[in-house]
Amino acid sequence: MSIKKVNPEQPKTFEFNEKTKNIAQEILKKYPEKNKKSAVMPLLYLAQKQNNNWIPLAAIKYISKYLSMPYISVYEVATFYSMFNLSPVGKYFIQVCTTTPCMIRGADKIVKVCKEKISDKENQISKNGECSWTEVECLGACVNAPMMQINNDYYEDLDEKSTAKIIDSIFKDKLLKPGSYRGRKNTSPENVKTINGTEHA
Amino acid sequence: MPKIIVNGKEIEFQSGMTVLQACELAGAEIPRFCYHEKLSIAGNCRMCLVEMDKSRKPIASCAMPATEGMSIKTNTEMVEKARKGVMEFLLANHPLDCPVCDQGGECDLQDQSLYYGVDKSRFSENKRYVSEKYMGPLIKTQMTRCIHCTRCVRFATEVAGVPEIGAIGRGENMEITTYLEKSMESELSGNVIDLCPVGALTSKPYAFSARPWELKKTESIDVLDAVGSNIRVDTYGWEVKRILPRLNEDINEEWISDKTRYSCDGLLKQRLDTPYVKKNNKLIKSSWDEALNVIIKKFNETENSQIAGHIGDLVSLETTLAFKKFFELLGSNNLEFREKNFYINSEDKMNYLFNSSINGIEKSDLILLVGCNPRHEATILNARIRKAFRNNKTSIFSVGDPGDQTYEYKIIGDNTQTIKDIIEEKHEFNRVFDTAKKPLIIIGESALELNSGGFIFEELKNFLYQKKLISEKWNALNILIQNASTVGALDLKIIDKDKNNFEFFNNIKNNKFKILYLLNSDNLKLKKNNEFIIYQGSHGDRGAEIADVILPSAAYTEENGFYENLEGRVQECRKASYPAGEALESWKVLNKLTNAYKNKNLFNSFNTLRDEVLEKIVNFESLNKLPKYKEPSKKVYNNFEKESIYINPIDYYFSNSISRASKVMSECRDIKLKYKKSGTNN
Numbered sequence: 001m002s003i004k005k006v007n008p009e010q011p012k013t014f015e016f017n018e019k020t021k022n023i024a025q026e027i028l029k030k031y032p033e034k035n036k037k038s039a040v041m042p043l044l045y046l047a048q049k050q051n052n053n054w055i056p057l058a059a060i061k062y063i064s065k066y067l068s069m070p071y072i073s074v075y076e077v078a079t080f081y082s083m084f085n086l087s088p089v090g091k092y093f094i095q096v097c098t099t100t101p102c103m104i105r106g107a108d109k110i111v112k113v114c115k116e117k118i119s120d121k122e123n124q125i126s127k128n129g130e131c132s133w134t135e136v137e138c139l140g141a142c143v144n145a146p147m148m149q150i151n152n153d154y155y156e157d158l159d160e161k162s163t164a165k166i167i168d169s170i171f172k173d174k175l176l177k178p179g180s181y182r183g184r185k186n187t188s189p190e191n192v193k194t195i196n197g198t199e200h201a
Numbered sequence: 202m203p204k205i206i207v208n209g210k211e212i213e214f215q216s217g218m219t220v221l222q223a224c225e226l227a228g229a230e231i232p233r234f235c236y237h238e239k240l241s242i243a244g245n246c247r248m249c250l251v252e253m254d255k256s257r258k259p260i261a262s263c264a265m266p267a268t269e270g271m272s273i274k275t276n277t278e279m280v281e282k283a284r285k286g287v288m289e290f291l292l293a294n295h296p297l298d299c300p301v302c303d304q305g306g307e308c309d310l311q312d313q314s315l316y317y318g319v320d321k322s323r324f325s326e327n328k329r330y331v332s333e334k335y336m337g338p339l340i341k342t343q344m345t346r347c348i349h350c351t352r353c354v355r356f357a358t359e360v361a362g363v364p365e366i367g368a369i370g371r372g373e374n375m376e377i378t379t380y381l382e383k384s385m386e387s388e389l390s391g392n393v394i395d396l397c398p399v400g401a402l403t404s405k406p407y408a409f410s411a412r413p414w415e416l417k418k419t420e421s422i423d424v425l426d427a428v429g430s431n432i433r434v435d436t437y438g439w440e441v442k443r444i445l446p447r448l449n450e451d452i453n454e455e456w457i458s459d460k461t462r463y464s465c466d467g468l469l470k471q472r473l474d475t476p477y478v479k480k481n482n483k484l485i486k487s488s489w490d491e492a493l494n495v496i497i498k499k500f501n502e503t504e505n506s507q508i509a510g511h512i513g514d515l516v517s518l519e520t521t522l523a524f525k526k527f528f529e530l531l532g533s534n535n536l537e538f539r540e541k542n543f544y545i546n547s548e549d550k551m552n553y554l555f556n557s558s559i560n561g562i563e564k565s566d567l568i569l570l571v572g573c574n575p576r577h578e579a580t581i582l583n584a585r586i587r588k589a590f591r592n593n594k595t596s597i598f599s600v601g602d603p604g605d606q607t608y609e610y611k612i613i614g615d616n617t618q619t620i621k622d623i624i625e626e627k628h629e630f631n632r633v634f635d636t637a638k639k640p641l642i643i644i645g646e647s648a649l650e651l652n653s654g655g656f657i658f659e660e661l662k663n664f665l666y667q668k669k670l671i672s673e674k675w676n677a678l679n680i681l682i683q684n685a686s687t688v689g690a691l692d693l694k695i696i697d698k699d700k701n702n703f704e705f706f707n708n709i710k711n712n713k714f715k716i717l718y719l720l721n722s723d724n725l726k727l728k729k730n731n732e733f734i735i736y737q738g739s740h741g742d743r744g745a746e747i748a749d750v751i752l753p754s755a756a757y758t759e760e761n762g763f764y765e766n767l768e769g770r771v772q773e774c775r776k777a778s779y780p781a782g783e784a785l786e787s788w789k790v791l792n793k794l795t796n797a798y799k800n801k802n803l804f805n806s807f808n809t810l811r812d813e814v815l816e817k818i819v820n821f822e823s824l825n826k827l828p829k830y831k832e833p834s835k836k837v838y839n840n841f842e843k844e845s846i847y848i849n850p851i852d853y854y855f856s857n858s859i860s861r862a863s864k865v866m867s868e869c870r871d872i873k874l875k876y877k878k879s880g881t882n883n
Binding site for chain 2: 070
């Protein structure tokens with residue numbers, strides 16, 4: 001993981017729309033007036049949601065004014081957390097976990113598939129503009145390694161074949177079901193259908 | 202007082218101290234990078250690890266509050282090992298480029314790795330590289346060297362009050378930068394260079410020009426504003442290479458302003474190194490004899506009352522007195538030192554001083570600014586106001602709009618009527634003011650320049666006196682003087698207290714003078730008519746431009762001299778270098794002129810002149826000390842006029858002849874003007 005690149009092309013202005021503004025006001029109510037800058041992370045997330053899953057610099061300025069904070073402080077937070085995107089991502093945003101457990105179970109093969117199918121480098125949008133991928137640190141699903149996250153869902157127990165299938169489905173704009181791709185239910189043990197004689201849920 | 206045991210030795214410490222401070226009291230030296238007395242505690246470099254009983258792990262002494270009965274060890278094997286480990290980690294990603302690094306020789310990392318580090322590295326992987334960051338014309342960055350102590354970040358946010366530096370990214374990819382690599386918009390930005398314990402932030406103008414051990418160091422004071430910051434002048438041969446701050450808790454703490462620090466390249470440029478005489482409307486290089494003869498001829502032709510003298514902003518006490526004596530010899534009393542006709546009552550010493558003292562600002566709980574912009578008029582003093590605002594939540598009010606001051610304040614009015622209302626206790630502000638225990642009022646030159654300047658000053662003084670806020674214990678009356686020469690000139694009675702306050706300016710306006718002697722004076726606004734102008738000074742600036750004869754003299758780093766700062770402290774400015782070419786020290790020039798004119802000495806030696814100066818200073822206590830308190834006299838002033846208070850903007854980076862000659866200062870100024878035009882600053 002390297003430092004996040006800020007997109008060279010930036011929209012000139014950014015403003016919360018009516019809906020987001022209402023949510024933002026609700027969030028602000030959770031904090032006392034003098035500590036309102038605590039709301040910086042939820043607001044950055046709101047801005048990201050409103051703006052096709054990435055945060056433009058205009059939004060950083062907008063939020064810093066919204067919370068009376070210095071620009072640099074909001075910028076610090078936005079660059080610190082890997083879940084804030086500072087340049088555009090695809091409609092389908094794939095995050096491949098490459099931390100140790102996933103790595104041991106073959107995350108590099110998934111990365112290879114992503115490189116072949118989507119784009120050479122991470123954070124590059126695919127030719128059809130639908131999809132981009134990035135490597136991330138542990139997503140907390142080690143027991144189902146290797147895995148990746150597409151938008152809000154986890155795709156687990158992957159191998160090259162299943163990854164390719166999922167990415168193909170993205171290109172057809174018909175995303176396959178999330179979950180295990182080796183027929184496991186949740187995190188149940190492999191090849192064991194029953195626990196204590198009963199079928200597990 | 203609670204007690205702590207350091208290396209088996211029991212010592213007393215003040216409660217609230219950290220373990221590191223207590224260890225220092227005990228004489229145990231603790232290495233550190235991120236800890237700095239004037240900044241908040243970060244605790245992120247881990248260099249200050251020490252052993253504490255009841256703790257199996259070493260503790261970061263800078264962040265651990267000292268408590269009664271604690272037993273600390275700083276010389277055990279565990280501590281040594283911890284330091285070595287931390288040092289190895291710090292050096293893992295630090296480039297070993299000391300031979301090409303400007304910090305070499307005064308680098309904390311270099312010194313401490315010698316004393317506490319190991320001589321080998323087990324890190325065989327590639328070192329990281331961080332791209333250089335742009336931080337403006339003053340700060341050169343080499344961010345690969347950064348060890349992330351965050352001193353610069355804390356300084357910018359806390360002391361300078363411009364939160365523009367921050368750490369972006371995380372882990373190995375953490376980088377220190379300004380927001381989108383803009384230049385830092387602060388008059389104190391140069392201090393991050395001193396704070397940086399490694400060579401990540403170094404001085405851009407000084408880059409690759411000298412090594413610290415080759416420089417001659419002279420302890421001196423700054424005269425480019427009236428604060429009198431303590432500085433160290435580093436010279437290499439004749440050249441002043443750089444100027445650094447010296448610790449003085451009473452005045453500048455550890456900081457100096459960018460103007461103080463970076464104007465020094467102006468000392469090498471635009472210098473007057475030989476006398477000039479105007480012939481056929483052109484200034485021609487000349488000799489001392491010729492120049493003096495031209496002047497003497499002119500003196501003989503002119504009536505005494507038509508000769509006038511103006512003392513500039515950088516003139517020392519000795520030169521001021523010599524100049525006064527010279528004019529006494531000429532039989533003229535047309536002397537002035539103000540650049541603008543602001544009201545001043547020189548009867549009491551407190552009438553032109555910052556009486557609460559710079560240290561006193563921290564004790565204050567309410568500050569009222571009247572027509573002044575301390576950020577530009579006295580940057581270091583403004584840093585103190587910010588400190589009071591941050592630490593004590595001092596509430597700050599202003600009459601007139603001074604613009605961004607790096608702290609929050611409330612504007613309570615923009616015209617003189619507001620002040621009249623306050624004096625008559627009719628203003629809302631009075632209720633707040635009456636609740637304050639140690640309020641202080643700072644009156645700027647812009648307010649005194651108004652037609653009702655006299656009213657503002659005298660009536661505010663009476664108002665404070667009635668409220669018992671002018672006493673030996675607490676004096677709330679403060680005048681913010683802008684020039685280093687002003688307080689001294691007032692003490693040496695350059696302007697007569699009986700004389701009309703603005704006679705000189707009226708005469709200049711009406712071109713009543715035939716000869717005008719400008720002593721290092723470049724900021725006086727005048728329309729030249731037929732006057733014969735003698736300019737004595739160090740730089741070819743505004744004064745020299747209009748002069749008929751130029752007498753070259755020394756700049757402030759090239760002669761000894763006393764200066765009185767805005768609090769009334771007499772401090773010594775020391776000679777670090779030599780005057781350029783044929784130029785002479787200012788007092789020598791005056792002596793030479795008298796010698797040629799009247800065939801006698803103005804004074805016998807510099808020391809006799811110096812003694813006379815100290816005798817003449819009003820309420821003088823001793824060098825570097827505040828003056829004694831004396832009960833003020835009372836004066837009623839009824840000349841009130843309702844007018845708006847406009848704070849004269851100061852061309853901060855261009856306010857004196859040395860700064861105007863400096864290339865660095867003009868770069869700073871260009872950037873500032875550009876920001877203003879594009880309106881991107883907030």
